[in-house]
Amino acid sequence: MSADRRLGIATVCLSGTLEDKLAAAAAAGFDGVELFENDLVASPWSPERVRGACADLGLTIDLYQPFRDFEAVPPDVLARNLRRAELKFDVMRRLGADTVLVCSSVSPDTVDDDELAAEQLHALAARAAEHGIRVAYEALAWGRFVNTYDRSWRIVRAADHPALGVCLDSFHVLSRDVDPVAIRTIPGEKVFFLQLADAPRLRMDVLQWSRHHRLFPGQGAFDLRGFVGHVLATGYSGPLSLEVFNDVFRQSEPRAAAVDAMRSLLLLQEAPDTALPLAGHAFTELDVDDVTAPRVEAALTGLGFAPSGRHRTKPVRLWRQGEARIVLNHRDPSGGGRVAVSAVAVAGADPAGSAERAEAFLAAPVGSAAVAAPDGTSVIFCRDDLGWLADFTAEEVGEDSGAGLLDTDHVGLTEPFDRFDQAALFYRAVLGLEPDDVAEFAAPFGLVRSRPVVDRARHVRIALDSALVRRGTWGPDVREPQHVAFRSADALASARRMRELGAPLLDIPANYYDDLDARLALPPELLADLRELSVLYDRDEHGEFLHFFTEVLGDRVFFEVVQRVGGYAGYGAVNAPVTMAAHRGRRLAGR
Ligand SMILES: O=C(O)c1ccc(O)c(O)c1
Numbered sequence: 001m002s003a004d005r006r007l008g009i010a011t012v013c014l015s016g017t018l019e020d021k022l023a024a025a026a027a028a029g030f031d032g033v034e035l036f037e038n039d040l041v042a043s044p045w046s047p048e049r050v051r052g053a054c055a056d057l058g059l060t061i062d063l064y065q066p067f068r069d070f071e072a073v074p075p076d077v078l079a080r081n082l083r084r085a086e087l088k089f090d091v092m093r094r095l096g097a098d099t100v101l102v103c104s105s106v107s108p109d110t111v112d113d114d115e116l117a118a119e120q121l122h123a124l125a126a127r128a129a130e131h132g133i134r135v136a137y138e139a140l141a142w143g144r145f146v147n148t149y150d151r152s153w154r155i156v157r158a159a160d161h162p163a164l165g166v167c168l169d170s171f172h173v174l175s176r177d178v179d180p181v182a183i184r185t186i187p188g189e190k191v192f193f194l195q196l197a198d199a200p201r202l203r204m205d206v207l208q209w210s211r212h213h214r215l216f217p218g219q220g221a222f223d224l225r226g227f228v229g230h231v232l233a234t235g236y237s238g239p240l241s242l243e244v245f246n247d248v249f250r251q252s253e254p255r256a257a258a259v260d261a262m263r264s265l266l267l268l269q270e271a272p273d274t275a276l277p278l279a280g281h282a283f284t285e286l287d288v289d290d291v292t293a294p295r296v297e298a299a300l301t302g303l304g305f306a307p308s309g310r311h312r313t314k315p316v317r318l319w320r321q322g323e324a325r326i327v328l329n330h331r332d333p334s335g336g337g338r339v340a341v342s343a344v345a346v347a348g349a350d351p352a353g354s355a356e357r358a359e360a361f362l363a364a365p366v367g368s369a370a371v372a373a374p375d376g377t378s379v380i381f382c383r384d385d386l387g388w389l390a391d392f393t394a395e396e397v398g399e400d401s402g403a404g405l406l407d408t409d410h411v412g413l414t415e416p417f418d419r420f421d422q423a424a425l426f427y428r429a430v431l432g433l434e435p436d437d438v439a440e441f442a443a444p445f446g447l448v449r450s451r452p453v454v455d456r457a458r459h460v461r462i463a464l465d466s467a468l469v470r471r472g473t474w475g476p477d478v479r480e481p482q483h484v485a486f487r488s489a490d491a492l493a494s495a496r497r498m499r500e501l502g503a504p505l506l507d508i509p510a511n512y513y514d515d516l517d518a519r520l521a522l523p524p525e526l527l528a529d530l531r532e533l534s535v536l537y538d539r540d541e542h543g544e545f546l547h548f549f550t551e552v553l554g555d556r557v558f559f560e561v562v563q564r565v566g567g568y569a570g571y572g573a574v575n576a577p578v579t580m581a582a583h584r585g586r587r588l589a590g591r
């Protein structure tokens, strides 16, 4: 894809007044906007003033939209519709906009007659042409009769007017079971506009799906890359423009949302698999304070970690077991009982290159080779040769306590509910991680959605969780939990040893094991061991998963130990409600 292609965004994607939306679009580097009519109607600015503001911001108005319910109607309705169109053409002249979007009709006045639709759209295009305006006809997926792109194209072809073309919207095409490959048969000069939106796969009414659940490309389940490939193969040379109706984005701070939007288009234009390979988790950094540090250190000791170095310039200590590393940062000694994951450090062959890529994807730099994730966590890029250890003075490490941890399996982060989709896109763009399937489960304090992101080699995994709706505040004493999961080759042996070492492990209720027995009929000895050691279990078609947890340290962080047997690729989401309930009232360092 060409890097100099114009990028646009529909004002409907962003929150605020028209003024807020235009400022946010410009600040994020967009070249143009689709002006959504409602935004203009509600604006105190005249069309001339909007035109001037856009020009000042370096934005063009690439599309005026939408014009609805025009075609295939009786003569008296047509006359009214043409009058309506003339008045809009005048507004467009004042705006300096030269393309109008006409959605396929949903009106009860419309009849099922493509010939009539073509004839009336021809008439509309002829009027538009007199004003130097082009008409882009878009098949809404819920259009009364015209609801597929191929049908809209047949009508446009039959209408045969140079000022009439199609608007292709990825949502309307990909939400329907019509093969998008025939887009390639449309001549590029007849594709007047391209609107892009992703969406999760949902089984629901398509209008509701479109109006509430669209996402920026890369956040959902659609093959946007393939879709854009088809459209560009026609020779289409107009902008890539986002049109995302989304309940959350509608109320999100528009400047941050516009940056996410831009990131999605940058990622879409990038060739696949260009992220630099990652070797694994280098370390995870936790912020601790005077209250929590002793408790976290005691927990790490119980898990078999040993202190192995102090940072030469910062109040930071490194704890290690095998290739599993935790860095405790005492930056705020009087934190008030706080523990939080402050940084996820990944190892790779070219940290500077990774940081450069992250910044190209609009991630805010933090220091030299680190960027800030949307939730404020730092992502640090380290060399995989452990050269960064030179920043630490070595501490005498005692004998290995035999708890069996190998390395870090994943880091679990809970995102604020209105930042969840952005977080997945961030890690996708910045680290080249790919989202796994979404899991949803009913946790004690609300529905939780879980979407891990992982690199192709499965060296770096980040498990993103979020409440499905704004998190309730009545009960939970574990807020927005975060965890670090370490890998063991033998979870039962690790659990046994860690109990001897005094690790603050989480007890799992007997009911869980009764149910496990009923569901999976595990060998009795295995079930007895799991029960005795409070180890949870899951399996899928690839393998098995054994895992157990510490209690919560501070008000949100806990540790997990996992054993993956065979190719088990998940995170034991089925067990999450049980652990979440067990964590209730089980904090070690209360506030
Ligand atoms: O939901 C709608 O009405 C609507 C309007 C304009 C569009 O381009 C679209 O895709 C949907």
Ligand SMILES: [Mg+2]
Pocket (backbone or CB within 6 Å): 138, 169, 195, 243
């Ligand atoms: Mg559209």
